[in-house]
Structure formats: C-alpha cells, structure tokens
Amino acid sequence: MTPGSGLAAFLLLTVSALPLPLSAEVSLLEFSALKGWESDNHEAALEVFRSTCEDMTFGDWSAVCALADRATDARTFFETVFRPLLITDGSPALFTGYYEPELVGSLKESERFSVPLYRRPPEAPETGEWFSRKEIEDLSVLKGRGLEIAWVEDPVEKFFLQVQGSGRIRLEDGRSIRVGYGGKNGHPYRSIGEELIRRGVFEAHQVSAQVIRTWVRDHPEEGADLLNHNPSYVFFREVSQVPAHMGPLGAMDRSITGGRTIAVDPEFVPLGAPVWMEKDGASPMRRLMVAQDTGSAIRGAQRGDIFFGTGGQAGRRAGRVRDGGRMIVLLPIEEALARIDGS
Structure with missing residues (x-):
C-alpha cells in the first residue's frame, strides 16, 4: 500500500470529517442485518481499533476512544457506541488483498544485487x-546520488x-531491514x-501476481516495457524501528x-473507523x-x-482475492445520523 507520513495521515483524518462526495448514497442498518x-x-477487532484510535481527534471520536479503553465487552461496546452505515457510490463492491513482501537483498551493490530501492529525492x-x-x-536520474537504501535481485x-x-x-x-x-x-x-489482458497475452482468469512474475522473467525486454506501462513510482524510507513481530506502517x-x-478510500470511510466486511467468493x-x-x-x-500479513504465504493468500460482497462502516451514533441527514 501507500502509507503516508504523519502529516499526510493528519490531512487524511481531517478530510475524513468532511461531507461525503455527492455520489454517495447512505443507508442506516441494524447490527442484526450484518451477516455473521x-x-x-x-x-x-477492539484490540486493533485501540491501536490507532488515539489518533482520531475529530468529531466524537475522542470520546469514543476513551470508551474503547474502558470497554470490558467488545461486542457490547461496538453495538452501543456505533451505528452501521452502508455507503455506496454506484460501483459494485470489490475486495482484493495485499501483504508485506520479504525480499533477499544487500546494503551494497553487486552483480547479484543490482536493483536499487531509492529514497525520495x-x-x-x-x-x-x-x-x-x-x-x-x-x-x-537517481543513480549514484546516495539515495539507495538497499539493492535487491529482481x-x-x-x-x-x-x-x-x-x-x-x-x-x-x-539481519533484516x-x-x-x-x-x-x-x-x-x-x-x-490488465495491460497483459488488453494485449491478448492472457485471459482475465489466468492473471495472477505469480503469472506476471514468470512472464516478465521469461520475456526480459517485453517485461521491462510492461513494468513501465505503470508510470507510478514509489520511493521508500527505512522503518526498521518497527519491531519484527509487528506489522508494517x-x-x-x-x-x-x-x-x-x-485499506479504504478515505473520501468515504474515515481512517481508523471499524468496518464490517462481507466478502464473498471461494473463501x-x-x-x-x-x-x-x-x-x-483503492x-x-x-x-x-x-x-x-508478511511473507510468501500471506502473498499467495492475498493474490487469490478478487471478490464482491459489501462493506459497512461503523460510525459514532451522532455522526452516523448526520450522514443520513446529508450534513
């Protein structure tokens, strides 16, 4: 994903308190309508909610977080403090998966490790x-400027x-970084x-992350051109201060x-909010x-x-997900009612 800096996160949280886009339609549900x-x-879920709740300082969220810290029964807490909202915008629901990759690499460039990961210039x-x-x-444009964090193989x-x-x-x-x-x-x-499908190389049901990896390696020149079809380029920063047993930022x-x-679109769902997920599909x-x-x-x-999660098994699980269903956000009662009123 594309996590932001502390400032970016603050801006996203602020935006989340603003009115929903005009395309949004909102329905108030009962907890009994949530399947499962x-x-x-x-x-x-409450433990994870508490881990970021303190950063939600707008609207009623500060009071909600104080209640979360004192809650002794998680289900009762969610059902008492929140109301479920189904927010739609005319597009069908789509769930995908992501994970934290683990690559082999080096802090020094070599014949084996020749692909650099760059800091933002x-x-x-x-x-x-x-x-x-x-x-x-x-x-x-970035080579040899001391912006390299590490080098990887591929x-x-x-x-x-x-x-x-x-x-x-x-x-x-x-060691790991x-x-x-x-x-x-x-x-x-x-x-x-999608570009491989457009070119007629594969049909939609054939495409997966592993299929793409194999095809790029088997077709070096065409593979490089395919990667460049995505003009977006992400820079990195070292975050080795995060303990190994914890997830990425x-x-x-x-x-x-x-x-x-x-991960959600913060134009519709406030960052830090609980979200009830009903993902369909094979699993x-x-x-x-x-x-x-x-x-x-997103x-x-x-x-x-x-x-x-982290590593190859998590990656394989994430790569198999492309399913419909529905997603319901839980908002504090007053904010939920305000959304229904259109304010």
Missing part, C-alpha cells in the same frame, strides 16, 4: 507529476514491493495485469494487523476490520483491500 456479526471475534515535488517510471529507469520483485508499499529485506548476514512508503512521483497507477503511521486491517469472510490504510488503486465507497 454474532460469530466474529470482537475482542480481536529532495527535488521531487510533494504534489504533481515528476519523472515517470520509464524516465526514472531509463535516464538513471526488477519485478522491486515492482511488486512498490505496489505493496512496504516490505522486509533479508540480508545475507541474516524494513522499508516503508516514502512518497511517489505523482503519476497515476496503471495495472500491468499503514497510512496512519501505525503498525497494521494481518486479517484485521483493511467468504465475515469480519470486523479497521480502516487503517489506503492505496492508490477508490470508491465499496472498495476494500485486505491486509494478509
């Missing part, structure tokens, strides 16, 4: 477009690391999977939790999540990206 609500582990603007991915790679693994927004780099001596989102070049994200600059964190999920992250491809009232 009574069977979930509400205690686990000081001249890159905070807003607006800078050089595209192709220009950055072809013109070597351009396609670097690409997927940039898509995920954070990851761990396992060094040859057994962690990198997080450090900014981007301002260009919109374009799906290379999300958009609220706090660690996120596998199976309980969901249905009915679970109370917390909206602790965002992503450049746009719309019913768009959610589920964080599955």
Whole structure:
C-alpha cells in the first residue's frame, strides 16, 4: 500500500470529517442485518481499533476512544457506541488483498544485487507529476546520488514491493531491514495485469501476481516495457524501528494487523473507523476490520483491500482475492445520523 507520513495521515483524518462526495448514497442498518456479526471475534477487532484510535481527534471520536479503553465487552461496546452505515457510490463492491513482501537483498551493490530501492529525492515535488517510471529507469536520474537504501535481485520483485508499499529485506548476514512508503512521483497507477489482458497475452482468469512474475522473467525486454506501462513510482524510507513481530506502517503511521486491517478510500470511510466486511467468493469472510490504510488503486465507497500479513504465504493468500460482497462502516451514533441527514 501507500502509507503516508504523519502529516499526510493528519490531512487524511481531517478530510475524513468532511461531507461525503455527492455520489454517495447512505443507508442506516441494524447490527442484526450484518451477516455473521454474532460469530466474529470482537475482542480481536477492539484490540486493533485501540491501536490507532488515539489518533482520531475529530468529531466524537475522542470520546469514543476513551470508551474503547474502558470497554470490558467488545461486542457490547461496538453495538452501543456505533451505528452501521452502508455507503455506496454506484460501483459494485470489490475486495482484493495485499501483504508485506520479504525480499533477499544487500546494503551494497553487486552483480547479484543490482536493483536499487531509492529514497525520495529532495527535488521531487510533494504534489504533481515528476519523472515517470520509464524516465526514472531509463535516464538513471537517481543513480549514484546516495539515495539507495538497499539493492535487491529482481526488477519485478522491486515492482511488486512498490505496489505493496512496504516490505522486509533479508540480508545475507541474516539481519533484516524494513522499508516503508516514502512518497511517489505523482503519476497515476496503471495495472500491468490488465495491460497483459488488453494485449491478448492472457485471459482475465489466468492473471495472477505469480503469472506476471514468470512472464516478465521469461520475456526480459517485453517485461521491462510492461513494468513501465505503470508510470507510478514509489520511493521508500527505512522503518526498521518497527519491531519484527509487528506489522508494517499503514497510512496512519501505525503498525497494521494481518486479517484485521483493511485499506479504504478515505473520501468515504474515515481512517481508523471499524468496518464490517462481507466478502464473498471461494473463501467468504465475515469480519470486523479497521480502516487503517489506503492505496492508490483503492477508490470508491465499496472498495476494500485486505491486509494478509508478511511473507510468501500471506502473498499467495492475498493474490487469490478478487471478490464482491459489501462493506459497512461503523460510525459514532451522532455522526452516523448526520450522514443520513446529508450534513
């Protein structure tokens, strides 16, 4: 994903308190209408909610967070303090998955480790477009400037690391460093999977992250061109201060939790809010999540990206998710009623 800095997170939280986009339609639901609500582990959801709640300082959220700290029964807390809202914008619900990759790398460039992960250059603007991915790679505008954090083996693994927004780099001596989102070049994200379908290389049901990896490696020149189809380029920062047992930093600059964190569009869902997820598909999920992250491809009232954790197994689980369903945000009672009134 694309977690922001502390300032970015503050701005997102502020925006979340503003009225919803005009395209939004809002329906007030009862907890009894949430499929599987009574069977979930509400205690686990409350623990994750508490981890970022203190950063929600607008509206009624400060009072809600104080109650969360004193809550002794999680389900009763959620049902007493919140009301479920179904927010739609005319687009169908879509759930995908993401994870924290783990790559092999080095702090020094070598024949094996030749693909650099860069910090954000000081001249890159905070807003607006800078050089595209192709220009950055072809013109070597970052090379040799001391912006390298580490080097990895494979351009396609670097690409997927940039898509995920954070990851761990396992060094040859057994140590690891962690990198997080450090900014981007301002260009919109374009799906290379969709581009492979458009070119007629694969049909939609055939495309997965592993299929893309294999195809790029088997077709080096065409593969490089495919990666450059996505002009968006993510820079990193080292965040090794985050303990190894905790998840990577999300958009609220706090660690996120596998199976309980969901990335959302903050135009519709406040960051930090509980979100009831009803994901359909081959592996249905009915679970109370917390909206602790965002992503450049996560746009719309019913768009959610589920964080599955760290490493290859989490990546495989995340890569299989592309399902419908519905997503219901829990808001404090007064704010929920205000949304219904259109204010």
